[in-house]
Amino acid sequence: MMMEKKFSGIILQPHNTPLSEINRQHREILGRILQLGYDSNFSPSCQNEGANWVYPVYPSHFLVQSDFPISELKKKITRCSICPPACKNGFLYRPVEMVGADIHPLPPEILHRILPFLTEEELKHTEIPGGFVFGYIKSSFLDKINVKELNDILEKIKTLNLRVFRLHKIEYTWTLGEVTSPLYWTMELPHWVKIKSTQIL
Numbered sequence: 001m002m003m004e005k006k007f008s009g010i011i012l013q014p015h016n017t018p019l020s021e022i023n024r025q026h027r028e029i030l031g032r033i034l035q036l037g038y039d040s041n042f043s044p045s046c047q048n049e050g051a052n053w054v055y056p057v058y059p060s061h062f063l064v065q066s067d068f069p070i071s072e073l074k075k076k077i078t079r080c081s082i083c084p085p086a087c088k089n090g091f092l093y094r095p096v097e098m099v100g101a102d103i104h105p106l107p108p109e110i111l112h113r114i115l116p117f118l119t120e121e122e123l124k125h126t127e128i129p130g131g132f133v134f135g136y137i138k139s140s141f142l143d144k145i146n147v148k149e150l151n152d153i154l155e156k157i158k159t160l161n162l163r164v165f166r167l168h169k170i171e172y173t174w175t176l177g178e179v180t181s182p183l184y185w186t187m188e189l190p191h192w193v194k195i196k197s198t199q200i201l
Protein backbone atom coordinates (compact mmCIF):
# COMPACT_ATOMS: atom_id res chain seq x y z
CA MET A 1 0.00 0.00 0.00
CA MET A 2 1.41 3.39 -1.04
CA MET A 3 0.97 6.45 1.18
CA GLU A 4 1.59 9.99 -0.09
CA LYS A 5 3.38 12.41 2.23
CA LYS A 6 3.57 16.19 1.87
CA PHE A 7 5.36 19.15 3.40
CA SER A 8 4.62 22.80 2.53
CA GLY A 9 6.64 25.91 3.22
CA ILE A 10 8.13 29.12 1.85
CA ILE A 11 11.54 29.13 0.21
CA LEU A 12 13.96 31.88 -0.75
CA GLN A 13 16.00 31.70 -3.94
CA PRO A 14 18.55 34.32 -5.01
CA HIS A 15 18.29 35.99 -8.40
CA ASN A 16 19.79 33.89 -11.22
CA THR A 17 23.18 35.66 -11.29
CA PRO A 18 24.07 35.25 -7.58
CA LEU A 19 22.46 31.79 -7.58
CA SER A 20 24.78 30.69 -10.39
CA GLU A 21 27.75 32.06 -8.46
CA ILE A 22 26.67 30.29 -5.26
CA ASN A 23 26.20 26.97 -7.10
CA ARG A 24 29.64 27.35 -8.74
CA GLN A 25 31.22 27.97 -5.34
CA HIS A 26 29.50 24.93 -3.86
CA ARG A 27 30.70 22.65 -6.68
CA GLU A 28 34.23 23.97 -6.24
CA ILE A 29 34.13 23.42 -2.46
CA LEU A 30 32.86 19.84 -2.83
CA GLY A 31 35.56 19.08 -5.39
CA ARG A 32 38.32 20.57 -3.23
CA ILE A 33 37.14 18.58 -0.20
CA LEU A 34 37.26 15.36 -2.20
CA GLN A 35 40.78 16.32 -3.28
CA LEU A 36 41.73 16.68 0.39
CA GLY A 37 40.93 12.99 0.77
CA TYR A 38 43.24 12.03 -2.07
CA ASP A 39 45.97 14.24 -0.60
CA SER A 40 45.68 12.69 2.89
CA ASN A 41 47.59 9.47 2.20
CA PHE A 42 44.46 7.34 2.19
CA SER A 43 44.92 3.76 1.08
CA PRO A 44 43.98 3.05 -2.58
CA SER A 45 40.81 1.23 -1.47
CA CYS A 46 39.73 4.26 0.59
CA GLN A 47 40.48 6.63 -2.29
CA ASN A 48 38.28 4.59 -4.60
CA GLU A 49 35.43 5.04 -2.15
CA GLY A 50 35.93 8.80 -1.94
CA ALA A 51 32.74 9.58 -3.84
CA ASN A 52 30.83 7.77 -1.07
CA TRP A 53 32.08 10.16 1.62
CA VAL A 54 31.03 13.54 0.22
CA TYR A 55 27.47 14.03 -1.02
CA PRO A 56 26.08 17.08 -2.82
CA VAL A 57 22.66 18.26 -1.61
CA TYR A 58 20.04 19.81 -3.86
CA PRO A 59 17.87 21.86 -4.37
CA SER A 60 19.60 25.24 -3.99
CA HIS A 61 17.11 27.04 -1.82
CA PHE A 62 16.31 27.36 1.85
CA LEU A 63 13.15 27.49 3.92
CA VAL A 64 11.91 30.69 5.53
CA GLN A 65 9.78 30.58 8.68
CA SER A 66 6.90 33.05 8.67
CA ASP A 67 3.41 33.42 10.06
CA PHE A 68 2.64 35.91 7.29
CA PRO A 69 1.53 35.23 3.71
CA ILE A 70 4.22 35.88 1.11
CA SER A 71 2.60 39.14 0.00
CA GLU A 72 3.23 40.56 3.50
CA LEU A 73 6.48 38.73 4.17
CA LYS A 74 8.20 40.27 1.14
CA LYS A 75 7.64 43.75 2.62
CA LYS A 76 9.15 42.79 5.96
CA ILE A 77 12.50 41.45 4.74
CA THR A 78 14.98 44.33 4.71
CA ARG A 79 18.25 42.38 4.62
CA CYS A 80 19.44 38.97 3.46
CA SER A 81 23.09 37.91 3.55
CA ILE A 82 24.54 34.54 2.49
CA CYS A 83 27.47 34.00 4.87
CA PRO A 84 30.71 32.08 4.22
CA PRO A 85 30.36 28.28 4.22
CA ALA A 86 30.61 26.25 7.40
CA CYS A 87 30.50 22.60 8.46
CA LYS A 88 28.27 21.41 11.30
CA ASN A 89 27.39 17.81 12.19
CA GLY A 90 28.70 16.76 8.78
CA PHE A 91 26.50 19.25 6.90
CA LEU A 92 28.20 21.72 4.57
CA TYR A 93 26.01 24.80 4.57
CA ARG A 94 25.83 28.54 4.04
CA PRO A 95 24.45 30.31 7.12
CA VAL A 96 21.99 33.07 6.27
CA GLU A 97 21.44 36.32 8.14
CA MET A 98 18.04 37.92 7.59
CA VAL A 99 16.16 40.90 8.97
CA GLY A 100 12.39 40.49 8.83
CA ALA A 101 12.16 36.68 8.73
CA ASP A 102 13.61 33.56 10.35
CA ILE A 103 15.38 30.62 8.73
CA HIS A 104 13.71 27.20 8.91
CA PRO A 105 16.03 24.15 8.73
CA LEU A 106 15.06 21.38 6.32
CA PRO A 107 12.86 18.91 8.23
CA PRO A 108 14.28 15.41 8.93
CA GLU A 109 11.74 13.74 6.61
CA ILE A 110 12.89 15.92 3.68
CA LEU A 111 16.61 15.46 4.38
CA HIS A 112 16.12 11.70 4.66
CA ARG A 113 14.70 11.69 1.12
CA ILE A 114 17.78 13.60 -0.12
CA LEU A 115 20.32 11.64 1.97
CA PRO A 116 18.62 8.24 2.44
CA PHE A 117 21.56 6.72 4.36
CA LEU A 118 20.64 9.13 7.23
CA THR A 119 17.48 7.83 8.90
CA GLU A 120 14.64 10.12 9.96
CA GLU A 121 15.14 9.00 13.56
CA GLU A 122 18.84 9.83 13.40
CA LEU A 123 18.10 13.23 11.88
CA LYS A 124 15.51 14.03 14.56
CA HIS A 125 18.33 13.86 17.09
CA THR A 126 20.80 15.83 14.98
CA GLU A 127 20.97 19.62 14.86
CA ILE A 128 20.30 20.45 11.21
CA PRO A 129 21.68 23.87 10.28
CA GLY A 130 19.46 26.42 8.56
CA GLY A 131 20.35 28.17 5.34
CA PHE A 132 21.74 26.60 2.16
CA VAL A 133 22.64 22.98 2.94
CA PHE A 134 24.72 22.05 -0.10
CA GLY A 135 26.62 18.96 0.98
CA TYR A 136 27.19 16.27 3.56
CA ILE A 137 30.47 14.72 4.70
CA LYS A 138 30.49 11.33 6.42
CA SER A 139 32.13 11.42 9.85
CA SER A 140 34.68 8.75 8.89
CA PHE A 141 35.93 11.09 6.13
CA LEU A 142 36.00 14.13 8.45
CA ASP A 143 38.14 12.17 10.89
CA LYS A 144 40.78 11.53 8.23
CA ILE A 145 41.19 14.89 6.52
CA ASN A 146 43.04 17.94 7.78
CA VAL A 147 40.36 20.09 9.45
CA LYS A 148 42.49 23.24 9.14
CA GLU A 149 42.70 22.73 5.38
CA LEU A 150 38.93 22.21 5.26
CA ASN A 151 38.36 25.48 7.16
CA ASP A 152 40.81 27.28 4.86
CA ILE A 153 38.68 26.23 1.87
CA LEU A 154 35.44 27.34 3.50
CA GLU A 155 36.78 30.68 4.76
CA LYS A 156 37.89 31.84 1.30
CA ILE A 157 34.27 32.52 0.32
CA LYS A 158 33.02 35.97 1.31
CA THR A 159 29.58 37.05 2.50
CA LEU A 160 27.13 37.80 -0.31
CA ASN A 161 24.47 40.45 0.31
CA LEU A 162 21.40 39.74 -1.78
CA ARG A 163 19.68 42.73 -3.34
CA VAL A 164 17.17 40.82 -5.45
CA PHE A 165 15.63 37.45 -4.65
CA ARG A 166 12.37 35.56 -4.95
CA LEU A 167 10.05 33.89 -2.49
CA HIS A 168 8.04 30.84 -3.50
CA LYS A 169 5.41 28.73 -1.83
CA ILE A 170 6.71 25.17 -2.18
CA GLU A 171 5.21 21.75 -1.65
CA TYR A 172 7.38 18.64 -1.33
CA THR A 173 5.75 15.27 -2.00
CA TRP A 174 6.91 11.66 -1.81
CA THR A 175 5.32 8.27 -1.31
CA LEU A 176 6.03 5.55 1.20
CA GLY A 177 5.49 1.87 0.54
CA GLU A 178 7.29 -1.16 -0.81
CA VAL A 179 9.06 1.13 -3.28
CA THR A 180 9.61 4.62 -1.88
CA SER A 181 9.45 7.40 -4.48
CA PRO A 182 12.06 10.13 -4.89
CA LEU A 183 11.40 13.58 -3.48
CA TYR A 184 9.38 15.86 -5.77
CA TRP A 185 8.55 19.50 -5.29
CA THR A 186 6.34 22.07 -6.97
CA MET A 187 6.66 25.83 -6.59
CA GLU A 188 4.13 28.56 -7.09
CA LEU A 189 5.00 31.63 -9.15
CA PRO A 190 7.71 33.81 -7.56
CA HIS A 191 7.21 36.90 -5.45
CA TRP A 192 10.18 39.13 -6.25
CA VAL A 193 11.86 41.16 -3.52
CA LYS A 194 14.23 44.05 -4.19
CA ILE A 195 16.11 45.51 -1.24
CA LYS A 196 17.28 49.10 -1.42
CA SER A 197 21.06 49.47 -1.32
CA THR A 198 20.85 51.62 1.85
CA GLN A 199 19.16 48.72 3.66
CA ILE A 200 21.96 46.21 3.07
CA LEU A 201 24.86 48.29 4.38
